[in-house]
Amino acid sequence: MANRQIVLDQHPQGPLSPEHFRLTEVERPCPGDGEVLLKARYFSVDAGMRARMQGGTYLAPLTPGQVIPGVGLAEVVESRAAVLRPGDLVIAPMGWQEYAALPAEGVSRPPSLTPETHLLSVFGVPGLTAYFGMLECGQPNPGETVVVSAAAGAVGSIVSQIAKLKGCRVVGVAGGPDKVAWLTGELGLDAAVDYKSPEFMGQLAAAVPKGIDLYFDNVGGEVFEACLAQMGSLGRIVCCGSVSQYDRDAPGPGPRGVPRLFVTKQLTMRGFVVYAFEDRYAEALAELQAWVASGKIKVQEEVIDGLENLPKALVSVLRGKSRGKWMVRV
Numbered sequence: 001m002a003n004r005q006i007v008l009d010q011h012p013q014g015p016l017s018p019e020h021f022r023l024t025e026v027e028r029p030c031p032g033d034g035e036v037l038l039k040a041r042y043f044s045v046d047a048g049m050r051a052r053m054q055g056g057t058y059l060a061p062l063t064p065g066q067v068i069p070g071v072g073l074a075e076v077v078e079s080r081a082a083v084l085r086p087g088d089l090v091i092a093p094m095g096w097q098e099y100a101a102l103p104a105e106g107v108s109r110p111p112s113l114t115p116e117t118h119l120l121s122v123f124g125v126p127g128l129t130a131y132f133g134m135l136e137c138g139q140p141n142p143g144e145t146v147v148v149s150a151a152a153g154a155v156g157s158i159v160s161q162i163a164k165l166k167g168c169r170v171v172g173v174a175g176g177p178d179k180v181a182w183l184t185g186e187l188g189l190d191a192a193v194d195y196k197s198p199e200f201m202g203q204l205a206a207a208v209p210k211g212i213d214l215y216f217d218n219v220g221g222e223v224f225e226a227c228l229a230q231m232g233s234l235g236r237i238v239c240c241g242s243v244s245q246y247d248r249d250a251p252g253p254g255p256r257g258v259p260r261l262f263v264t265k266q267l268t269m270r271g272f273v274v275y276a277f278e279d280r281y282a283e284a285l286a287e288l289q290a291w292v293a294s295g296k297i298k299v300q301e302e303v304i305d306g307l308e309n310l311p312k313a314l315v316s317v318l319r320g321k322s323r324g325k326w327m328v329r330v
């Protein structure tokens with residue numbers, strides 16, 4: 001009755017690689033009173049997991065030997081809690097392992113929406129983050145110029161499409177010509193710019209001739225700095241994450257000029273965590289579901305097979321190899 005797990009072998013010095021993880025095998029746990037035994041089906045691969053290897057975020061830091069604390073879609077295989085039965089599907093902080101015994105109150109029943117992979121993308125944390133980040137924190141108005149960084153990613157691709165739905169002129173920032181072409185072609189953005197191109201600064205300025213009204217920041221660093229320079233008067237910035245800073249030992253360059261530009265352009269900036277909106281998830285899911293069903297939001301997912309491939313998948317997401325949401329099927 002084995003249970004395969006992926007643990008952190010050592011804290012990364014420099015960029016993360018699969019060698020920083022270790023595959024181990026332990027005995028399958030037994031659920032105690034009030035607990036359920038869960039079998040993992042899919043794990044979400046999240047860029048933000050790398051931040052926890054640097055130290056604490058709003059979640060506790062990781063220590064070597066610890067099972068990587070991923071969230072998964074799992075099936076109840078044994079229950080010692082009245083509220084859940086074998087066969088029930090749950091979203092749970094499984095950790096990267098095949099089986100976990102967890103208190104029933106620590107897991108949640110997902111909404112009855114299909115396909116089940118969408119429960120980790122558009123109907124999961126990325127979709128909810130995009131929804132509340134753009135609509136509640138960003139407050140987009142028709143005709144405004146909105147710029148989204150990591151626009152081809154799990155959160156960014158949905159943020160960009162929601163802003164389009166609200167009548168904004170949307171410019172995506174992403175790495176490489178393929179992603180840029182996908183954003184304007186498949187997702188219908190008004191423009192997209194490649195931040196890895198030597199022409200990036202000029203291309204960004206040309207894409208926002210009236211200045212940026214709303215910048216949705218997923219990356220921080222140099223892209224943030226470039227967008228800051230293009231903000232229009234009374235512009236708003238929503239800080240969702242800073243992926244450019246995760247896969248390194250010390251903070252990278254940018255953004256410079258924050259106090260001066262904030263004063264002269266009268267800017268406002270708001271950070272948020274999606275869990276603050278937990279009591280409104282049902283409302284968001286109803287709207288996201290309608291947009292997906294009507295084809296107004298296109299969902300891009302990639303499923304990779306095998307628990308052992310989780311480390312490689314996380315490294316690939318951080319290096320910009322992914323488009324939309326990546327997940328691993330166990």
Ligand SMILES: NC(=O)c1ccc[n+]([C@@H]2O[C@H](COP(=O)([O-])OP(=O)(O)OC[C@H]3O[C@@H](n4cnc5c(N)ncnc54)[C@H](OP(=O)(O)O)[C@@H]3O)[C@@H](O)[C@H]2O)c1
Pocket residue numbers: 045046047048125126129150151152153154155156173174175176179195218219221223239240241242243244245272273274275317318319320321322324325
């Ligand atoms: N606030 C919240 O509650 C909340 C919840 C969930 C996620 N988040 C945050 O949302 C952001 C997006 O997360 P996600 O899961 O959707 O990840 P993602 O966008 O699917 O993946 C990260 C992407 O960031 C880009 N990237 C990597 N290094 C970069 C750099 N140096 N400069 C610019 N772009 C870089 C890469 O795409 P390119 O090819 O374009 O470089 C990479 O694919 C993250 O910052 C995450 O922490 C926040």
